[in-house]
Amino acid sequence: MKCDSVCPRTRDGNADMQTQLFENLGLNDSLTAGINDLGFTTPTPIQTQVIPHILEGKRDLVGLAQTGTGKTAAFGLPLVQQVNLQTPHIQALVLSPTRELCLQIARDIKSFARHIKGFKALAIYGGASMETQVAGLKRSPQIVVATPGRLLDLMRRGKVDLSSLDSLVLDEADEMLNMGFAEDLTAILAGTPSDKRTYLFSATMPREVAAIAAGYLTDPNEITSGPRNSGAENVHHVYYTVAASNRYQALKRIVDMSPEIYGIVFCRTRQETREVADKLALDGYNADALHGDLSQAQRDHVMDRFRKKNLALVVATDIAARGLDVTDLTHIINYNLPDELQSYTHRSGRTGRAGKSGTSIVIINRKETHKIRMIEKLTGKQFEARPVPDGKAVCAQKLAHFIHRIQNAEAIDPGMEPFMEPIVRELTAMDKEDLIRRLISLEFKRVLEDYRRAPDLNAREKPDPRNKTNKPSFSAMPMTRFRINVGRRHEISPPAVIGMVNDLSGKRDIQIGRIEIKQSFSIFEIDRSFEHLILKSFHNARFSGTPLMIEVAPAAPPASRTIRNIRSNGSRQHRKGPALGAGIGSRTC
Structure with a gap:
């Protein structure tokens, strides 16, 4: 059961125009006074819809909205209002993926409640003194904001009691799952009362988030701020095509073309992050690195310099940048695309906030052009192809x-x-x-x-697959061969393989190449960028009652390939038996 089928939806356009002031959303005078102190008068679309829903308290909620759209106030304000100051137990729990976001949410909630005497909120997160946090719990906070790992640790030590919890918020649920917190979330939710209200917020709605919603939310309403997986509306998406060896030189030119740049450069690995940041610093750019090898003190130092704009650029991995909450970034530069293309939405959503415009840039090589088309399909946004500027x-x-x-x-x-x-x-x-x-x-x-003698860095693109008069050569597409333990004697067929990939991956745009059906096993080829997803999706799955085992097979000898797009729904009818059973597992980032 996915949220697509069980959640009635509300979108921005349906917001009642008469409720465009905080005073009209049902908030009490103490909260509206706190909001006014902070300088806010008009709620954002997500706030206009979510605040009355949570105040009503009758149904669970799935809220799909980008970071920077005002989600914290959307759930924080009504949670504060619902607090009973005379009840000495935790009444609301907010789970967030990172220490920095946890602290930011706790600070915001305290600022909302600045006129409410006796209100207490506590942040619980790793990397800080557990004794101090236990002492804070003994002071009976009404709202706790926590990261999953530290909270679960305290629960197992008997230091946290969630048995009387009224409300639970899962903020940035997709990010928590991407960071490998699936099992922690399951354990935490199992320790909460079944009659609580649960509110899940996410920028995207992958299969794992939908499964959490189906398993732990009861008849949830879905509120969407903007189209699903769409990214921020004020972001211009641009890509440059270069040879892989020229990626850094292209980055320098892109930065030099934007002298007032204030942004994040995303890399795939810690090593790449260090190398790019070191090169930029040596070349005279005001940049530093943010990655998992830094101590907490070093990380805080870099983030503080960046927030104060003493740094123009931070070079970061996805995980390291998740707690970096800055509202006025001008640029996001994808030095490399993320392995999970849905993560592009999170990256690009860091710019173009609070009504400001921003630019999200991708540096690709020729073999990655198809990924741009996939992101366009995923987000509904068009990319502009630009030439790398000359000297x-x-x-x-x-x-x-x-x-x-x-x-x-x-x-x-x-x-x-x-x-x-x-x-x-x-x-x-x-x-x-x-x-x-x-x-x-x-x-x-x-x-x-x-x-002075700068060479041309531009690489010619492969033909645009959307141009039907100029069809692309798919034989150049990097493919991964997979071997599964079912073949002709299991009555499997090529359409059944396509159906399994379709169902188990939850995607409709994966390119599939040659399929070979042998007596007791089968071989099929998939666009290499989906290798991790396919291995994960087939884990614990079955075909006609047979447990599936999948592995990467050796590369095939050079031969012409036939590429199939697995969009066809008709292929499913050829599949014998349900190819289901893949559960939620932790992801390794």
């Missing part, structure tokens, strides 16, 4: 920005006046044009040297 264009942009800074510079500080007379005396004798040339030469020596 002349970069220099012109940098010079134009320098001139703009001079023209818009503030008046000279009075403290400079004593020094101005000798400066003017020395420079007045110089020719105006010569003075400008010398000034430009001093300011742009590095840039001019870098780009």
Whole structure:
């Protein structure tokens, strides 16, 4: 049972225009006073829909909305209002994936309740003193905000009692599952009362999140802020195609074309993160790395510098950046695409917040063009293909920005006046044009040297698969061969293989290549970018009662390939027996 079939839905367009002020959403005077103190007057679409729903308290909820749309206030305000200050037990629990998000939610909830005497909220997270958190629990907070790992540890030690819980919020549920918290969530939810209200919030709705919703929510209502998996509306999506060896040089040019850049560069691995950040720093860019090998103190130092804009760029892995909550980023740069393409939505959603525009950039090689099409289909957003700028264009942009800074510079500080007379005396004798040339030469020596003989970095793309008059050569697509332990004697057929991939992966756009049906086993090829998903999806699955075993098979000898798109629903009728049974498992990031 997926949420698609059980959740009545409400979208932005259905929000009642008469409830566009916080005062009209049913919040009490103490909370509206706190909101006004914070400078907020008009609720966001997700707040307009969620706040009355939670205040009513009759049904569970699945809320699909991007980070930065106001989810914390959407669930935090009504939870605070529902608190009974005379009851000395935990009444509401909020689970979040990271320490930083946990602390941010707790701070926000406390700020909402600033006019409510006797209200207490507590943050529980790893990397901090357990004794201090246990002491905080003894002071009977009404709301606890926690990361799953530390909370479960305290539960097993008998330090946390959730038996009287009224409300549970799962914030960024897809991220918690991506970080491998599935088993922890299951254990935590098992220790809560069955009659509580549960509110699940997620930016995307993959199969695992739908399974959590089906298993632990009762007749939930679904509220969607924007189309599913769509990403932020104010983000412009751009990609550049280069040879893999030119990826870093392309990154430099992209950054140099945006002198006021303030953003995150996403890499796949810790090693790559360190290498890219070190190169940027050596080349004179204001950048630092954020990855899992840093101590908590080092991580906090980098994040604090970035929030204060003492750093223009942070180079990070997906996991390391999850707690980095900054609202006014101008750019997100995907140095490499994530292994799970749905994670692109989380990355790009970090810019274009609070009504501001942003740009999400992807640097790809020619073999990855099809991934851009997959993301377009997933998000409903179109990408703009741009050429990597040449050296002349970069220099012109940098010079134009320098001139703009001079023209818009503030008046000279009075403290400079004593020094101005000798400066003017020395420079007045110089020719105006010569003075400008010398000034430009001093300011742009590095840039001019870098780009004087800059090569063309652009790589020709493979043909666009959407252009039917210019069909792509799928033989160049990287494929992974899989071997499964069912063959002709199990009455399996190529359409049945397609049906299994379709059902178990939960996707309709995976490209499948050659299928070979042998007597006792079968071989099939899948777009390599889905290798991890296929291995995970087939785990614990069955075909006609036979437990499936899947493994990566050796590469086939070169041969022409036939590529099938597994979109066809008709293929399912050829499958013998249900190919189901894949449960929720922890993911390793």
